Amino acid sequence: MKKLLITFLAYLLSTPIFSQNNFYVGTYTSTKSEGIYKMHIDVKNNKLILDGVAAKSDQPSYLAFSKDHQYVVAVNENSDNKLPGKDGQVSLFKVDKASGNLTFVNQVNSGGAHPCHVSLDDQNNVFVANYSGGNVGVFKIKDGVLEEKSSLVQYEGKGPRTNRQEAAHAHFSNYVAQKERVYTVDLGSDKVHEYKVVNGALEETNSIAITPGGGPRHLVWSKGGKFLYVLNELSCSVSAYAMSESGYELKEEISTLPSDFDKSKLNTCAAIKVSKDGKFLYASNRGHNSIVVYRIDQKTGKLKNLGFVPTHGDSPRDFSISPKQDFVVVSNQQSNNVVLLKRNKKTGMLEYKDEVEVPLPVNVVFW
Template sequence: MLHSSIFAAAGGRLLVAGLALATLAGCARTVPTTAGNHDYLVYIGTNVASPQENTIYLYHLSPATGELLPLGAMKGGAQPTYLTMDAAHRHLYAVSETQTYLGQPGGGVSALAIDPRTAMLTMLNQQPSTGASPCYISLDRTGKNALVANYSSGNVAVLPVRPDGQLAPPAATDQHLAPFGPHKNQSSAHAHCFLAAPDNRYAFAVDLGTDKVTGYKLDAATGQLAPLPAPAFTAKPGAGPRHLTFHPNGRWAYLENELNSTVTALAYDAKAGTFQEIETLSTLPAGFSGDNSGADVHVSPDGKFVYTSNRGDNSLAVFQIAPADGRLALVQHVSTQGKTPRNFALDPSGRVLLVANQNSDNVFTYTVDKQTGKLTPTGKSVSLPSPMFVEVVPDFTK
């Protein structure tokens, strides 16, 4: 981890004053004094395999310009390809998307403490994820449980969060089983997303291999799971559902399908814990030919737009949400200015979007037109090794 001596704190505000951060992007960079001009912090997880190297990077984001200023780089475990943070900004949790973890088969999960003055990370503890290649982590709505999806082994796990922020061993796991989809990449289960419902009564696991969203009753007090008797949703055969996100109103959800490059609008039944398809649209521009896989999906904070990412076309697709029924209308496709946009994020105000291009080693920013949802490149970017995940939070150091 970078030493905290690279920071100076005054009155609880983080100052970066002309310091050269030679560890970032492998070269020295002079960072001007910017205190007071930047409202957000950005944590970027990478696919760097060695836990002895810096694997999580920290930046300050200016929502006015889209500029990212480097603050530091830290050891966050091997391949921290997905991150999540608690509501109090005290702890960050990261998967290690590995096949072998601490000498044992499978992946792992790390709990890291956040310094309230510098925003830097310190490892608290690590636990096995009880499966191989964990690729998604979220906290339930109470913040008492970490929900983890293990891609290669096709199972999910719940790890309770202790009062001090450390992770306890898994309290519950569930293995997804056949039948699998018809696509060549569906020869086994591939859990790709695991998140709690808005009211925390249920948790939902999205599985690319089975074309299903599996629902569970979630006991937040114990971390136990009780699978529902039938799938919460079944996608079209070969769709390969990947990521699910809820609309702010809690009545709709949007499902990104990796293998057929579509997005499905869903009506959510909060009582039953099930979804009903509203419609499914392509995420690709008309006339596209070639290989593509859908990746990420997010709803704008104001609930007006859905954004998805395409790996192959290397684009972001923007859709407007009809306020009456949650249906989607295509607004725009825009280049991600790099290769393989694994993940992207909107800042909490919805003014800036950041996209992580895994195979071109860069992160680009865009301004968001909040009336139309359209994205405009800011011309600002940063370079770092294999960026995989972007977490944007208010600057709590001020």
């Protein structure tokens, strides 16, 4: 019996404390933030708990886990005249699965100014979108270290909205396992690019020309990969696409805003997510300060607006659905708060529960 108790205690000590309801928050450190914060949801009491600083880092806006969760990669959106080419940086951290703390490993040049998104594939290739640089860099974690970039895709062009589309602006670089492809978005020239990874480089397999002036920011696939949804930051819309013999076919474009929204007020879209069951799609509005909820038609892929949920803060930069799909966590960048919303799995709707102060929160990444 004593031996069994010792074995059980050893198991508990070796089991990660930070798991299903735990997450990291990437931030901007231009005010009070120290870097990457660790938090968790107290499910029983519908509360958010701030567990402290997981790692000190400069402007670690967006984060991504490696597939085995041994590493976290962060983009450091710290472009500066003192840096070569005014580029940002990319940092690698080792994850302590017991405490949730992150240990800095190394840092490399991002290949362009203001890196704003990062993802990894199953082989630990790292894909970074540099917003002001207008390019996407490819890196690799090898032998426990983040190597210098192996390749760089540079975009050119501009769009009709001269205040934001004066040049190429890469805003998204996400590996989608079910498609075995990397999808990137150029807000500046209204383009979406699809790539396969070949020997540490991106080889284009398809592309989409977004409605001019849309300013695509992020995208997400439906469950099963039949429909693609592109969130347009500038036109405040979601574009739904399906594959045809000629490529991507636009099925519909639907507003993220209520019909009575005052168009003299500024609103820009930020993040887009789909529930695991494939029934609901969510997108965030900065200005209207809401998350719009849609039901997805499983046959056509078209969206039905179910309503708008206030984010209880200013400028919801990112949000994430918890692994068990029962909560949504929102980072309100300008009001310095992270908000907990309870999610109804049947209706898809969200209900405010709690909030915690976090300086300039940007990205929410669940374990």
